[in-house]
Amino acid sequence: xxxxxxxxxxxxxxxREFADGSVVNLGYxxxxxxxxxxxxxxxxxxxxxxxxxxxGSLATDEEKDYELINASDQPVTPRPxxxxxxxxxxxxxIRGGHIDVVVLGAYQVSERGDLANWGRPGRPxxxxxxxxxxxxxxxxxxxxxxxxTKDGGPRIVKECTYPLTARRCVSLIITDxxxxxxxxxxxxxxxxxxxWTVAEVQALTxxxxxxxxxxxxxxx
Amino acid sequence: MVNKIFDSCSxxxxxxxxxxxxxxxxFGSYGGLPINLIVALSGQGAKDLTIxxxxxxxxxxxxxxxxxxxxxxxxxxxxxxxxxxxxxxxPALGGMPPTSPLEILFNEGRVEIEMVPQGTLAxxxxxxxxxxxxxxxxxxxxxxxAESKEKKVIDGREYIxxxxxxxxxxxxxxxxxDTFGNLVYRQTARCFNPVMAMAAKVTIVEVxxxxxxxxxxxxxxxxxxxxxxxxxxxxx
Numbered sequence: 235x236x237x238x239x240x241x242x243x244x245x246x247x248x249x250r251e252f253a254d255g256s257v258v259n260l261g262y263x264x265x266x267x268x269x270x271x272x273x274x275x276x277x278x279x280x281x282x283x284x285x286x287x288x289x290g291s292l293a294t295d296e297e298k299d300y301e302l303i304n305a306s307d308q309p310v311t312p313r314p315x316x317x318x319x320x321x322x323x324x325x326x327x328i329r330g331g332h333i334d335v336v337v338l339g340a341y342q343v344s345e346r347g348d349l350a351n352w353g354r355p356g357r358p359x360x361x362x363x364x365x366x367x368x369x370x371x372x373x374x375x376x377x378x379x380x381x382x383t384k385d386g387g388p389r390i391v392k393e394c395t396y397p398l399t400a401r402r403c404v405s406l407i408i409t410d411x412x413x414x415x416x417x418x419x420x421x422x423x424x425x426x427x428x429x430w431t432v433a434e435v436q437a438l439t440x441x442x443x444x445x446x447x448x449x450x451x452x453x454x
Numbered sequence: 455m456v457n458k459i460f461d462s463c464s465x466x467x468x469x470x471x472x473x474x475x476x477x478x479x480x481f482g483s484y485g486g487l488p489i490n491l492i493v494a495l496s497g498q499g500a501k502d503l504t505i506x507x508x509x510x511x512x513x514x515x516x517x518x519x520x521x522x523x524x525x526x527x528x529x530x531x532x533x534x535x536x537x538x539x540x541x542x543x544x545p546a547l548g549g550m551p552p553t554s555p556l557e558i559l560f561n562e563g564r565v566e567i568e569m570v571p572q573g574t575l576a577x578x579x580x581x582x583x584x585x586x587x588x589x590x591x592x593x594x595x596x597x598x599x600a601e602s603k604e605k606k607v608i609d610g611r612e613y614i615x616x617x618x619x620x621x622x623x624x625x626x627x628x629x630x631x632d633t634f635g636n637l638v639y640r641q642t643a644r645c646f647n648p649v650m651a652m653a654a655k656v657t658i659v660e661v662x663x664x665x666x667x668x669x670x671x672x673x674x675x676x677x678x679x680x681x682x683x684x685x686x687x688x689x690x
Contacts, residue, residue: 262549282642283572283573284485285645286641286642300484300485301484301485301486301641302485302641302642303484304642307481307484318639318644320645320646320647321481321573321576321646321649322577322579322648322649324573325572325573325577328573329591353548357548357552358560358561359545359552359554359556359560359567360547360548361542361544361546361569362544362569362571362572362599363571363572364572364573365571366573366594366599367574370593371592397597397598398598399597400595400596
């Protein structure tokens with residue numbers, strides 16, 4: 235078995251996409267790790283849909299305050315200049331296009347950038363939380379996920395078979411094997427995990443991927 | 455002047471009736487959840503409730519085990535069989551095992567779920583609070599959320615019509631209240647509490663601290679007192 239990137243590395247790669255001064259929302263699970271992976275010379279304003287802008291990193295055990303949590307229920311640290319507001323105001327920011335980047339997990343992403351990240355077969359009671367609002371409202375949607383399912387099946391597909399979160403919304407997919415841009419002309423493989431070939435990644439992908447002219451090893 | 459101060463949570467929820475619609479503030483787990491009012495309602499025993507809340511909770515046993523500070527969610531009301539319908543954005547978490555009381559009851563066909571995207575939930579509450587008849591949102595267009603809803607294309611983008619939410623009661627958690635019922639919140643414990651406080655006929659609030667009227671700076675009050683009917687101080 236060849237090595238794949240671990241979750242920390244996938245999150246680190248995603249965090250490299252945040253411009254200095256940008257407003258970023260981190261979705262449930264792996265995306266939350268990005269809060270701890272911001273380079274020291276960069277300022278990123280993390281927004282959380284439970285009503286907070288400008289928190290710091292994930293809190294250590296000693297720092298935990300359960301009235302200072304992100305939307306994944308993880309305690310975070312305060313930071314000078316942070317502010318609080320209610321849920322309605324939080325989603326005005328989101329729907330109104332005031333969030334530069336959101337990083338979301340996914341079950342499936344289609345070759346056109348359709349996103350399925352909240353429901354799966356056999357679990358009709360699981361909900362979408364703020365995922366639909368974020369997928370529709372944020373200016374740029376980055377998905378972080380494992381390239382394949384537990385059974386080895388593709389998560390990047392021609393058509394999503396899981397319930398949709400939103401259509402044609404994903405810009406960039408970062409997995410344990412690749413960085414793929416969703417373009418009007420299909421999926422563009424921009425970066426690839428060390429030791430993997432395009433053919434090997436293509437074999438684990440349910441839609442056609444086209445290697446970029448300047449295809450690189452994953453850039454951290 | 456009506457006295458809004460109640461001595462206990464159980465006295466404050468005594469008239470929640472069978473078939474009532476009840477909003478539960480907070481986000482879902484710790485931080486802003488009116489847990490003492492929820493436990494009081496579970497003891498009071500009202501049935502056939504419609505619960506409007508962001509999350510359905512993981513249930514008493516699991517919540518008690520994994521959450522600091524003990525039991526912290528609304529699952530106890532489902533476990534007790536008090537709920538007929540749930541309206542919210544996360545009835546159950548996909549990342550957790552399918553063992554939450556709400557998910558089990560739903561799978562057995564014993565409770566109805568209306569799944570609402572979280573921002574749409576907040577805005578439906580604000581519409582209910584503010585006397586509006588609904589709003590068009592792009593969120594949910596082209597998904598299962600849009601089924602059987604009116605659609606409208608505005609400037610080339612597809613929107614769906616969402617309707618307001620109101621309730622007979624709201625259970626709210628705030629940080630401080632004055633005796634009028636003006637409220638302030640603490641950090642992310644604000645979340646759904648202010649919009650729900652404004653959207654119900656009877657709003658019942660548990661607070662960490664009750665202070666004399668005049669002691670809260672008018673510039674920082676988040677929920678004006680006219681939205682608050684009952685206050686219980688539960689020191690933490």
